[in-house]
Amino acid sequence: MDDPLLQALGWLAGVMTFALCLVSALGQTRACRRHLREAARAIDGRVRGNGWGERPRLDFAVDGIPAEFVYSPGPWARVRFRWSAPGRLRIAPAGESAGARRLPGDLGYDVPEFAGGYDVEGGPEAWVLESLSDETRGCVLALAALGAPTGGSVPIRIDVGPFGLSVFYRGNPAAEHELLTGFLSLSSRLLRGLRGDSPAGAPAESAEEVAADGRCPVCGVGLDGVLRRCQRCRTFHHGDCWEYFGGCAMYGCFSRQAERVRLE
Numbered sequence: 461m462d463d464p465l466l467q468a469l470g471w472l473a474g475v476m477t478f479a480l481c482l483v484s485a486l487g488q489t490r491a492c493r494r495h496l497r498e499a500a501r502a503i504d505g506r507v508r509g510n511g512w513g514e515r516p517r518l519d520f521a522v523d524g525i526p527a528e529f530v531y532s533p534g535p536w537a538r539v540r541f542r543w544s545a546p547g548r549l550r551i552a553p554a555g556e557s558a559g560a561r562r563l564p565g566d567l568g569y570d571v572p573e574f575a576g577g578y579d580v581e582g583g584p585e586a587w588v589l590e591s592l593s594d595e596t597r598g599c600v601l602a603l604a605a606l607g608a609p610t611g612g613s614v615p616i617r618i619d620v621g622p623f624g625l626s627v628f629y630r631g632n633p634a635a636e637h638e639l640l641t642g643f644l645s646l647s648s649r650l651l652r653g654l655r656g657d658s659p660a661g662a663p664a665e666s667a668e669e670v671a672a673d674g675r676c677p678v679c680g681v682g683l684d685g686v687l688r689r690c691q692r693c694r695t696f697h698h699g700d701c702w703e704y705f706g707g708c709a710m711y712g713c714f715s716r717q718a719e720r721v722r723l724e
């Protein structure tokens with residue numbers, strides 16, 4: 461590659477590849493935003509974060525319970541309902557829940573339909589067993605089959621607790637119209653299945669109140685050891701809870717930038 465012409469051509473090819481990647485990425489972002497707007501119209505929601513470089517999100521409500529959907533950056537997209545569950549339930553791809561903080565009193569459960577695919581843990585036991593109804597299990601399996609090749613599945617994660625119901629999907633449902641509407645409607649069905657007849661209304665204890673009380677907004681337990689402090693809203697999280705949740709757990713924050721802080 462001593463020939464200056466070859467060098468120039470190589471350089472030009474590099475620049476053009478970069479430009480093509482940029483154009484394709486911008487096109488994908490535009491398609492995602494369009495799908496969000498279409499979904500918003502169908503469910504009476506609102507797309508926020510329309511500015512340059514801002515991460516778009518979809519705000520909507522199900523039976524009066526506020527919800528938010530976000531995707532990227534990172535491997536997981538998620539929808540989160542601001543509903544205060546009377547117990548904790550986590551459904552995660554087998555082996556992956558190991559990274560999550562197991563709370564005092566949480567137990568593991570065997571669900572035959574999820575065998576080998578998903579681990580289930582939570583508490584109190586009576587509430588978890590009641591929550592794992594036919595409807596709930598069906599919703600989870602339908603979510604995992606969404607966008608997957610026939611007979612296959614996509615990793616999903618369900619996290620239910622006092623600070624909300626979050627449904628995580630590995631991939632970006634907003635990339636396809638059908639995928640996004642399917643994801644949102646199955647997640648809403650899951651919320652209804654879990655809530656049963658319990659009334660809507662404000663959470664018994666919001667993530668904001670928990671954080672103000674010096675506890676972690678992911679697990680609700682007191683903070684100690686090596687923590688993460690969100691660079692945007694300054695809220696402290698346990699390090700493992702931050703990793704598990706994929707960023708800040710405060711409603712409407714969505715930051716993935718944090719500094720490590722050791723609390724004495």
Ligand SMILES: [Zn+2]
Pocket residue numbers: 561676677678679680681697698701
């Ligand atoms: Zn925590």
Ligand SMILES: [Zn+2]
Pocket residue numbers: 690691692693694695708709710713714715
């Ligand atoms: Zn934050």
